[in-house]
Amino acid sequence: MPIRPRVVIVGAGILGTMHAVWAQRCGWDVTHLERDSEPRSATVRNFGLVWVSGRAAGEELDLALRARHLWEAFAVDAPGVGFRPDGSLTVVHRPDELAVLTEVVERSDANDRQVELLDAEATRRVNPALGGTFLGALWCRADAVVEPGHALGALRRHLTEQSVEGGPTYEFFGGRTVTEIASGVVTDHSGAHHRGDLVVVCPGAEHHAGPLADLLAGAPVRRVMLQMMQTAPLPERLTTSVADGDSLRYYPGFDVPARANLEPPAEIVDRFALQLLVSQRAGGELTIGDTHHYEEPFDFACDERPYTELATRIETILGRPLPPIVRRWTGVYSQVADGGICWRDQPLDDVWVVTGPGGRGMTLSPAIAEQTFSDHLGVTTPDPVVAAR
Template sequence: MQVNIIGGGILGTMHAFEAVRRGHRVLHLEREAEARGATVRNFGLVWVSGRTRDELTATLRSRELWDDLGGRVPGVGFRPTGSLTLLRTPAEVAVAEEVAERSDATARGFTLLDAAEARALNPALRGKYVAALHCSRDAAVESRQALPAIREYLAATGRYTFLPSTEARSVADGGVRDDRGRRHDGDLVIVCAGAAHGGLVRELAGELPVRRVRLQMMQTAPLGERLTTAIADGDSMRYYPGFAGQAADELARVQPQDMVAEQHHMQLLCVQRLHGGLTIGDTHEYTEPFPFDVMQDPYGYLAGLVEELLGRALPPVERRWAGVYSQCVDPGELVCRRSPAADVHVVTGPGGRGMTLGPVVAEQTADLIGL
């Protein structure tokens, strides 16, 4: 078939990859010269550790697909880094102990380590913490270079065409009309417009159970040594639903968050880029209209926290940015999928899981629509 895909972010690109892999032809439209949304404004983490039990099977499948894709397309920068959630209080350790004893702990690769064992696994962590939860299944990709690398791979098949700086204006009969008035015929259309919930998406699918979430992040100059795992702090166990339980409820009751962290709905995630710099974040803002400026307090808090865990000063911060992603608010859906016509499919709302779940969401969509 001829598949027209709207949206050049991670979901659109992975749907293109899946369609080409199954033998179809793809025309891929992106309104910007390059995808500039949450797809490139994230950690590049394939995050197994915090997913709910209902999401775990899909998440592990997605990690498997990323591993395979990394073998086919080395430019995506896939690496099985694993992660360490660094624990600084007895209440945080109690949450780690609880999840490490659950029936799905082996599937997640959970192991509770003392501080010495954590330092042996990741020698760069010479700072203050009392224990760590190791998740061997977590991984990382290079979010800023993954999509161009995948497109280059797809173009080499001869069955993929990328149309940048091209906005889709209407959809009918499997085809797309763009903002230059050109008609692109096809057999079906998949719309992956990210956080753009209005316009064509609303026209096609109506009001969807999605919201937009804003985040702030930063990246440093090269660290000068290897950070062998991604790292998180105990606040991530408040944020990720995979840690929910009695111990997490007790953590929330007995250990208030830092004032800045609470105000900005923060957790620490940190991963080293291939060039040696650290991507550090993040905040969460749920109420629109979002501010157009970035706030300094969260950056200062995150930098101080990473320095405390590393036991050393951070390199200079080279980049700061904000991003907005689309989050499905229906707890029964992995993402928001709608098919307003037999040949039109809208897929959006992976939340902060877009990079993690992109491959499996595309695989599921392809199975559901019979690609």
């Protein structure tokens, strides 16, 4: 039997799981520890959007494009991830919003983002379910979607199958809260010690809990809470994900001169940092959001006003009433506040902490995890080439 290095990974959200995927691909045995019996934090509460369109030019866009490629490749091995190269439509209603989109498609990186400006008629040709009123849309063919409720389980199943076939082993321990982290050994609440040559901690927004408070002391990270909802299945298929013009206010990829001329945000947009984002689940349900709440402690209750506003907005774009709303929830993510992509730090010998990708963590995680191994640990990461399969 070959002697392989072992990594202990704490946290089985998408960042921890993508580190497990890369570790195994690089020939490491993996011990994976998760507090909940099944992960239930930001990763399973999100839209599943692999969102290239709004990423900042340069490093962030390059990383998003790399991550999209990796999602597509990993979904070949783990089809339950539910990768769909659907693209997105950012639908606008006003000339000032259209002016922003016009400048976005004239940028030098428009080809990389695969963006195109459409009038209302062309928008409906791309996505016939959009039977409502609007002026036009930005079509981004590079955007994609995965199934947040299934992706983690599908990736873990693949990791387990690989170890059965004699490759590097993968062991998952759900329902284990990690209480102590030291170089080479991690202890969980049952008192079990898990030893490895390397420890990677991906705790999501658990900045203040137990041993994570010490590891993250002084880290420039904050927590952000979002409100979300889901409908019963819509009978029509949305051929793309959908955003609206308020998303132009937030994403760095839309930071063109015309953005300064956008009408001031409506009061409800200002108050809840609201934008419309909609992705359709494989079963037809619409996942709809979102809001952004920055002040802690977060309210324990969901505010009804943004839900009403978001429902009205998507009904206007669809030109039909929504199916009943059947689920509402909140989610919290960790966001690095120093302008970086994420917080990646080595607080102890052979112990790395990776968190803070913010509202783009589902998109970027495959590429962030690859970078941990290639750029920070000096490990050769074999490239999965989709076209060669």
